[in-house]
Amino acid sequence: MRWLEGGQSAMMQAIDHGPAYLPEGLFAGSPDRVLAGMTVHANTISHARLVALEETFPRTREHIGHDPFNAHSRLFIQQPGVTAAALAEIGGKFAAFLLEAGEGAGVADLARFEWCWLNAYHAADAAPLSLDALTGMAPKALLEHTLARHPAASAGRFAPLVHDLISAEVPGLAAADAILIARPYADVLISPASALMAGVLTAAENPVTIGNLLASMAETPADEPAQLDAIMQSLAALINAGALTTA
């Protein structure tokens, strides 16, 4: 069997589906020895994928326990498309999988929170916008100043379980509407956020002037029209948290 035409795909079949798929005569040596060698490779591959998930979702693993987490992980890496990703990306759909696997919204959201945290950690660096930079600007210049969501920032609503677990480290999180994840400098910072802050951050997903941002938020349908002062306070809170950057 020529290697590039068939040998390599045969070896992949054996790694994925077991030694019954290994064509006779591909490797030299006794069947026992060949099986032992193939097992080393299969175990290395499986172990690396499982460890990547453990390292990506330590809180989720701790919350549900190692054995259930491991069982989910083993099923997850057999899902179509999962192993096409590099190890660093392998956990992208794990939260949705946990939900489908019956873990409930709380556990799935905990995994989603951890994925957001990891994305913040590895996001592109950018200088955060500071209130000092805006202080002293003439009103017209201030309204024309263009800002955007910092590459490492995200805010969202999570299940109460996530708020409860993280509130042990971040005071005020248990009662917050949303969780803000930001990394203005070296460290990922977690802080409570209001629904309005999350909305302002979403509105700044693409570069937008402060004037247009305020106008768009004031037009947002809601149970109660957002008041300008509240929007400004949310904007200031996001800037203080390092969640915005000058575009």
Next chain:
Amino acid sequence: MNAPTSPLPPRVGVGLKPQHYVPALEAVSASTPLSGGCPVWFEVHPQNYFGAGGPPHRWLSAFATKVPLSFHSVGLSLGSADGVNFQELEALAALCESHAPAMVSDHLSWSGSGSNRYPDLLPVPYTREALDHFAAQVDRVQDRLGRTILIENPSRYLAFAEDEMTEAEFLHALCARAGCGLLLDINNIEVSASNLGLDAEAMVDAIDPAPVGEVHLAGHASEDHAHGPLLIDDHGSPVSDATWRLFERFVQRAGARPTLIEWDTDVPAFDVLLAEAAKADAIMQATATVPEPTHALA
């Protein structure tokens, strides 16, 4: 055959791990450099720095200003029938652009296909067909990166029935064909020799030192089987006595080379790595009888 290809200093380096960032940076920043085994260069797996930014890049930049870096890739999958993984290659090229490593290397292996990636270094048969294919992929990588790379000999648990040449013959032919250099992993030689019933000393002696731009030393695990021990290249323990002897044997013939202490699992305290590095440095200082090579390529 090529001249030695390493712009790395012919001294000891260590694999850089996040848990060692602080003591390692302190060590290389000290006004009076540590003696003995203080690493004078560091190696990283570039795949750990493929994120857009964040703390890993800050640390890497900090080290890059102090010491030469070697990028030891584990993801190009040069032996894949699909060809080199271009996503990995572009990410590697970007990282090289931003951090200017002294050396770049990957493995004589493959890691799956475009639709199924295996986080492992799978073996390539030593055939003319595989050589043609592998050399073409090394060409593509070197063209994209604009530099010569090193290719590491693998740890083998399996030998192909259709092998047409020895590992050394394959590697020498590859270096001649592609113009790449060789990263000689001496622990891998011990592992492969034991698992495949080969003579480790003969394997070391068969290596032409000329293209060897870097040497790796690491530990391995051992499993007992009815058909004999199976050595597993896990980089999770001290360098074995047998690997130290093989290293000394190679250095006696080849002279001092940039030599890395690898320790990737069950990573110990930095001092333990320093002790291993000091041992390697001492062997090179005491054993090397061949003048240090002139580095032809950067």
